[in-house]
Amino acid sequence: MTDTPDRESSYVRTAMLPPQTAPSTQVGAIRWVRENLFSSWLNAILTILSIYFVWTIVSSIYPWLANSVWDATSLTDCRAKMDERLGEGVRSACFAVISDRWQQLVFGFYPQNGYWRPPTALIVFLIAIAPVLFTQLPRKMLWFTMIAPILIFTLLWGGSIWAPISVALGFVVGFIAYRVIGSRFSALLAVLAAIILPILYWLTLSGTVNSALSAIAPIGLPYVESKDFGGFTLSIVIGLTSIMLSLPLGILLALGRQSNLFIINKVSVVFIEVIRGVPLIVWLFTAQLLLNYFLPKGTNFDLMLRVIIMVTLFSSAYIAEVIRGGLAALPKGQYEAADALGLDYWKSMRLIVLPQALKISIPGIVSSFIGLFKDTTLVAFIGMYDPIGLTGSIRASTDWNGVYWELYIFVGLIFFIFCFSMSRYSMYLERKLHRGNR
Amino acid sequence: MSELATNRPVNSAAMKISDEVAIQISAMNKWYGTFHVLHDINLTVYRGERIVICGPSGSGKSTLIRCINRLEEHQQGTIMVDGTELSSDLKNIDRIRSEVGMVFQHFNLFPHLTILENCTLAPIWVRKTPKKEAEEVAMHFLRKVKIPEQANKYPGQLSGGQQQRVAIARSLCMKPRIMLFDEPTSALDPEMIKEVLDTMIELAEEGMTMLCVTHEMGFAQAVANRVIFMDQGQIVEQNEPREFFNNPQSDRTKLFLSQILGH
Numbered sequence: 001m002t003d004t005p006d007r008e009s010s011y012v013r014t015a016m017l018p019p020q021t022a023p024s025t026q027v028g029a030i031r032w033v034r035e036n037l038f039s040s041w042l043n044a045i046l047t048i049l050s051i052y053f054v055w056t057i058v059s060s061i062y063p064w065l066a067n068s069v070w071d072a073t074s075l076t077d078c079r080a081k082m083d084e085r086l087g088e089g090v091r092s093a094c095f096a097v098i099s100d101r102w103q104q105l106v107f108g109f110y111p112q113n114g115y116w117r118p119p120t121a122l123i124v125f126l127i128a129i130a131p132v133l134f135t136q137l138p139r140k141m142l143w144f145t146m147i148a149p150i151l152i153f154t155l156l157w158g159g160s161i162w163a164p165i166s167v168a169l170g171f172v173v174g175f176i177a178y179r180v181i182g183s184r185f186s187a188l189l190a191v192l193a194a195i196i197l198p199i200l201y202w203l204t205l206s207g208t209v210n211s212a213l214s215a216i217a218p219i220g221l222p223y224v225e226s227k228d229f230g231g232f233t234l235s236i237v238i239g240l241t242s243i244m245l246s247l248p249l250g251i252l253l254a255l256g257r258q259s260n261l262f263i264i265n266k267v268s269v270v271f272i273e274v275i276r277g278v279p280l281i282v283w284l285f286t287a288q289l290l291l292n293y294f295l296p297k298g299t300n301f302d303l304m305l306r307v308i309i310m311v312t313l314f315s316s317a318y319i320a321e322v323i324r325g326g327l328a329a330l331p332k333g334q335y336e337a338a339d340a341l342g343l344d345y346w347k348s349m350r351l352i353v354l355p356q357a358l359k360i361s362i363p364g365i366v367s368s369f370i371g372l373f374k375d376t377t378l379v380a381f382i383g384m385y386d387p388i389g390l391t392g393s394i395r396a397s398t399d400w401n402g403v404y405w406e407l408y409i410f411v412g413l414i415f416f417i418f419c420f421s422m423s424r425y426s427m428y429l430e431r432k433l434h435r436g437n438r
Numbered sequence: 439m440s441e442l443a444t445n446r447p448v449n450s451a452a453m454k455i456s457d458e459v460a461i462q463i464s465a466m467n468k469w470y471g472t473f474h475v476l477h478d479i480n481l482t483v484y485r486g487e488r489i490v491i492c493g494p495s496g497s498g499k500s501t502l503i504r505c506i507n508r509l510e511e512h513q514q515g516t517i518m519v520d521g522t523e524l525s526s527d528l529k530n531i532d533r534i535r536s537e538v539g540m541v542f543q544h545f546n547l548f549p550h551l552t553i554l555e556n557c558t559l560a561p562i563w564v565r566k567t568p569k570k571e572a573e574e575v576a577m578h579f580l581r582k583v584k585i586p587e588q589a590n591k592y593p594g595q596l597s598g599g600q601q602q603r604v605a606i607a608r609s610l611c612m613k614p615r616i617m618l619f620d621e622p623t624s625a626l627d628p629e630m631i632k633e634v635l636d637t638m639i640e641l642a643e644e645g646m647t648m649l650c651v652t653h654e655m656g657f658a659q660a661v662a663n664r665v666i667f668m669d670q671g672q673i674v675e676q677n678e679p680r681e682f683f684n685n686p687q688s689d690r691t692k693l694f695l696s697q698i699l700g701h
Contacts, residue, residue: 334546336542340542340609341612343559343560344528351563352548352559356548433550
């Protein structure tokens with residue numbers, strides 16, 4: 001406000017103006033094209049150059065894909081068919097290698113009569129994970145989620161169904177111990193009992209329970225050894241198991257790193273930094289070779305299990321750092337409000353802090369998962385047959401010696417489908433959890 | 439003299455003070471590292487008292503009320519809340535926190551929960567109240583702060599004044615015997631200050647023991663039975679509001695009042 005004498009300075013609006021429709025140049029496709037593609041001379045030139053560039057690539061790849069051969073028994077056969085169909089010397093994609101060998105790429109050396117088992121396990125997994133991923137599904141489905149690991153384990157490795165059940169009973173023992181002792185004595189005692197009793201059970205009773213139940217009702221599937229797992233079955237088993245396990249471990253590590261308790265804090269920091277500071281391939285070699293030194297002679301510790309543990313630890317260190325970012329981004333007032341209401345540490349973490357911190361960290365967590373899933377191909381270096389490793393052994397046969405692109409395109413495509421779905425899911429989740437501002 | 443920012447009539451007769459001690463702070467000292475923030479604090483609060491704490495920024499007034507529910511730890515002296523001494527015993531701390539409600543300057547509602555969930559969370563998880571009952575209690579207090587229709591919205595969809603009223607309702611759902619207010623109106627527009635002050639006056643009329651850090655001197659005059667002036671971590675002057683504003687004794691108080699009221 002100035003005090004200058006100005007006749008215009010006094011003005012009173014008597015009626016508010018209604019909104020008007022936008023001018024026609026501001027709407028429609030023409031506006032979009034003008035604004036986005038030809039807004040200036042430079043922009044127009046870049047648009048034309050880009051269209052030309054895309055056209056060149058598509059026009060050279062398209063015939064190679066469109067004329068591909070799907071029905072042949074070997075590369076020589078494939079080339080003969082190309083000569084016959086397209087003319088002498090014209091080459092196109094030979095996807096016949098996929099139709100001939102897809103089973104090997106998908107199942108590795110899994111016994112042929114058990115090919116139905118890994119896909120069934122995947123379907124069981126998807127049904128089990130659905131209520132976790134999509135909260136609008138009925139909560140009763142979570143009961144199936146609880147028993148799904150037993151089903152999946154039996155489907156994949158086979159053996160008696162009572163083995164995983166008798167192991168799972170240990171968790172039930174722990175839960176009951178926690179409830180019974182927690183209601184009569186202190187919470188600390190309940191936690192201790194929930195840890196010690198299941199271990200005692202596993203060491204003493206679970207074997208007996210297993211053999212007793214197997215004797216009564218011998219239900220089960222033929223046993224499949226871990227070394228027969230290969231291809232996408234191997235990648236998906238390692239990838240999804242590690243993803244499932246590394247998230248809770250990562251959360252605990254992130255909380256540990258934020259903790260005021262000196263020992264817990266330092267252990268978490270050292271663990272995270274050591275694991276992150278060393279390449280995954282080194283950890284995989286450690287799993288393959290070094291662990292045998294430390295284990296007692298004659299113990300047969302499954303290589304696949306060792307790899308899953310290593311990949312889980314590796315990924316959890318990254319996830320811990322991503323979640324720490326989310327924790328740090330929360331305003332201090334949230335912690336204080338939770339404290340002021342009398343919530344204890346675990347309740348305030350579970351109900352207030354983690355739901356918000358995890359929401360902030362979703363993009364980072366999913367990126368880590370996608371990275372982890374693709375890193376499972378590194379197991380090729382320690383003698384396991386992941387899809388990439390199998391492309392080598394397919395080429396080693398005289399039939400398909402010399403096929404490169406088609407195999408890699410197929411492997412890449414399957415990986416892309418998995419990773420892209422994860423990425424889309426994370427975007428869906430972000431949209432769903434978006435609640436107003438702040 | 440400053441005016442009360444609301445035209446709501448204040449029923450002072452309803453505000454009764456009993457001789458039961460609610461909070462007793464004796465010879466309390468607190469340091470941030472080597473910095474001495476609170477210096478020899480002695481304060482006894484009786485049930486039903488409405489105490490306004492004022493003072494320049496950095497004088498330790500927020501720190502003082504945050505010590506009462508242990509959001510800050512004191513290093514010397516004792517704080518007794520409802521007869522329980524605040525020590526590092528976690529059980530005691532959680533018990534006191536669930537008896538003492540706190541309202542923050544920036545509301546600190548939980549943005550991922552609806553208004554109703556914000557209000558029922560602590561009763562359900564700390565008091566183990568059944569969900570149905572907790573929701574009834576929550577709706578009762580949301581009606582009291584006059585926003586029951588917002589129950590299923592998220593905090594981000596509400597105005598500042600509404601959010602602060604929800605924050606008050608959230609604290610009340612724990613049925614606290616003492617309420618702490620840490621500059622509850624400082625982050626609000628003038629229009630919204632009124633609705634929050636109305637709620638606080640209503641609480642006072644119901645006999646709630648209240649400690650408010652605030653710059654609303656009008657509220658102090660109309661509602662408080664005692665005004666405490668703090669500077670440099672020490673209680674400089676305390677008196678009943680009429681005496682405090684009309685006849686301040688200390689030079690610091692006079693300077694502060696002339697700055698805050700002199701416009």
